[in-house]
Amino acid sequence: MANIAYLTVITPTAMIASNAIAVTFGNQLLGYMAWIIPVMVAVSAFGGLSVHIMTSSRMCFVGARNGHFPSMLSHINMSRLTPTPALIFLVPLWIPIVFVIICIFLVIVPCYERPYELGMGILITITGIPAYFFGVAWKNKPMWFQKINST
Structure with a gap:
């Protein structure tokens, strides 16, 4: 299509x-609005990668439970309730290393290439901090505020 x-x-x-x-x-x-095309491609790629990681580890986990893979892959991390050994079995060490290097590159290069745009992005992010503390982190809000917020 x-x-x-x-x-x-x-x-x-x-x-x-x-x-x-x-x-x-x-x-x-x-x-x-053409900027939306690359953003949606990135979202699609991220979603596809997430699905791949979760389903592939689940197949290893179930295969280990049924005796098709080593039983070590059927263990579950009790604090996170995830099949951690199956996840580690599917992500070779060089992949996260390359990913971290690319992320560092993508953080450092804009500092030199587009410092003004980067500063604006940081400024926009910082303006959300008071809203977070006022709306989320502040747990003992007065009753009048809670009533306004619930309607």
Whole structure:
């Protein structure tokens, strides 16, 4: 369906010239809201990875319970109620190391390339801290505030 949508909006010549067809599609169809395309692609990738990790570890866990895998994979972490050995069995050590390196890169590079935009992002985040303390962390709110908040 995505390919059909691309073909209805973008000409084949524009597709060949494009480095990222989805971005070109978003620019032509959504205008100033085109930023939503890469965000949704990232959300989709994150969701797919989460599902893969959870279902794959569950298959190892159940396989170990049925005797198809070593019984060690059927153990459950009692504090978190997760099949931790099965999760560790599926994530080779180099993957989280590369992930952490990429995350560090993605945090450090914007500090040098776009310090103004980074500062604005930090400022927006900091403005939410008082709202968090006032609305969430403050547990002994006065009754009048609780009544306003519940209606």
